Amino acid sequence: MKILVLNSGSSSLKYKLFSEGEAVADGIVEHIGEEGGVKDHREALEIAEKALIRAGAVESFDRLDAVGHRVVHGGERFIEPVRIDSEVIGAIRDLIPLAPLHNPANLEGIEMMKKKVPHVPQVAVFDTAFHQTMPKRSYLYAIPLEFYENYGVRRYGFHGTSHMYIAKKAAERLGKPLKTVNLITLHLGNGASACAIEKGQSVDTSMGFTPLAGLVMGTRSGDIDPEIPVMMEKKGLDADTVLNKQSGLRGLCGENDMRRIQERAAAGDEKSRTALEVYVHRIRHYIGAYMAQLGRVDALVFTAGIGEHSPLVRQMVCRGLEPLGIVLDTKKNADGRRDISAPKSQIRIFVIPTDEELEIALQTEAVLKR
Template identity: 55%
Template sequence: MSRVLVLNSGSSSVKYRLFDGTETVAKGLVERIGESGGEVADHRAALQGIMDEIDLTGLAAAGHRVVHGGAEFTGPTVITDEVVARVEALVPLAPLHNPAALTGIEVARKLLPDVPQVAVFDTAFHATIPPEGVTWAISRELAERWQIRRYGFHGTSHAYVSRRTAQVLGRDPAQTNVITLHLGNGASACAVEGGRSVATSMGMSPLPGLVMGTRSGDIDPTVIFHLHRVAGLPLDEIETSLTRHGGLQGMAGVNDLRAVLDLRAAGDPDATLAFDVYCRRIREYVGSYLAVLGRVDAIAFTAGVGENSAAVRAASLSGLEPLGIVIDPERNERRDEVISPPGARIPVCVIPTDEELEIADQSRTALSLDR
């Protein structure tokens, strides 16, 4: 079995996990890189510390999570100087995420010069969405010049969870249609047809789609024009409001769904409305993806909220019973893998995601390595 080190480099953190086959032999997180009182001064020191701490004997590859691969990176890619340059060219599409990944790649290539490095892109899984699912009705010239289209994110999670859902149900993933709901501080929905993404809720950036912890999700674009022209707010301030002060944070004053549920239980009207908006948006996407797929074999909840909030799971699918979508309350509270009753037309599942394992497996695929 081949050993793979998975690295997820953020602007001020590095998350790592070392696999030997499917077994995790080491994992950790270095936070507050370069910050006052932080653990280390920079990413090089962080990665050097990680590599000094864990046994990298026989390391076959290092897999890097890269958020945005644009339209050109449609699968895991062995990193070369040319690939680095192409990822750098995509920074305008992901100015908060790609620079951190590039830093991690640069440092890891220097510290592990003899180890193949692989980039695994959040956007790649959604490369199979047909043109009508990624094209917006704007000037074709503008769209092509500025790479404006739907890209989608959380691809490693949607890929892993859709495949795992089919396995739990004893089905062939290539013959199974699944609606996956990745609900964390960031959240997205995906329609997966036979293992291929055919629709997803996030767009050119991770901002649109479902309501999230601090992101607004879908809004009328006119809101931006109105806030700029009428309210006089600068565009940077509007962007910050929608990405950092929107979502649950904007509606309820807290971004953690657990805190929203506590406030709701205490009768707070803002938290109650925030919960209702959050769940209705999920239900709207489930309904639209039922239409996109035509036949749905399962619905799967995953990530922090999706895996742990029985209340969200129940409320999000409430009212869909005539469509064959039913949740068993006891199974839901226990968080069984299948929370729908036996014989339900469309099974509902709770599937823990494992993005790092998916990155490790995709890295092996890119290098034709055994698991």
């Protein structure tokens, strides 16, 4: 089965083609609608198709068995992937107020592909779906209940496709069924989130109503006092811009590339060292909270760009957690091993590369086989 996975952004189109569960080609078209870039998503799809044909991956999009789309926000309605029809398209459109930067772009990719190959089945896989198993005590905010009932204000969580994928891989490494394992998963990239997984299901996650909450990120603040954006607005600042684009690591040290921050910290730059410590402190805060919530934890899992490639961050996160049963093997960690737990560690520590596109392809195939 040939499945094309699309991640359509406002000015970019990422694509990856899978054949019988194996990735055979991928690429990205950037600067859509911008000066010097391609005109629109239709033209981007034409470029993607030609590139895949040149690579010998597919004869044409007409020969695809299915298209899987990443959709950022599924609200409370979508708790699993769904085959796309006019009703689903309408529902995704209705959810635009909850994800104004993402859902419109996701819809653009869906509608363009529907026009191009209307006979090819399309499936929507939602970032929020994995977290729909959270109980009310996790997803409700302590604000007037009418905000939830009338406007859908609650914790939704994101990176769900990644957390689901690495949870399954961690269960395999543990040699246990997914429905029996308790995990703390850390998706650490430019965007970052933590997830508490109980018996294979998400019961809490650090991101909230939007992807702004939780861990310190590249340019996003993560958790802050709710009065801070009020103060910013009073000073004439656009809080949305400051908190989403000028905060996080960049706000603390002027840099959001963790590799550069580590280099600068090692060279004695005080701001970079402090930014690194703040970043790690927030991660440890969530680990402690989730350990208290889960009671028993089988594994702590690092994934995504920083989680997979920064031994220093992993070492700093795990330092001093020995009394909690988390004991890092420093040599395994430095060597880039996938299991970096010391023999005496009661909780396994894994580094598992995420593959959201593969998870989308697998879920797309599963929907078609129902």
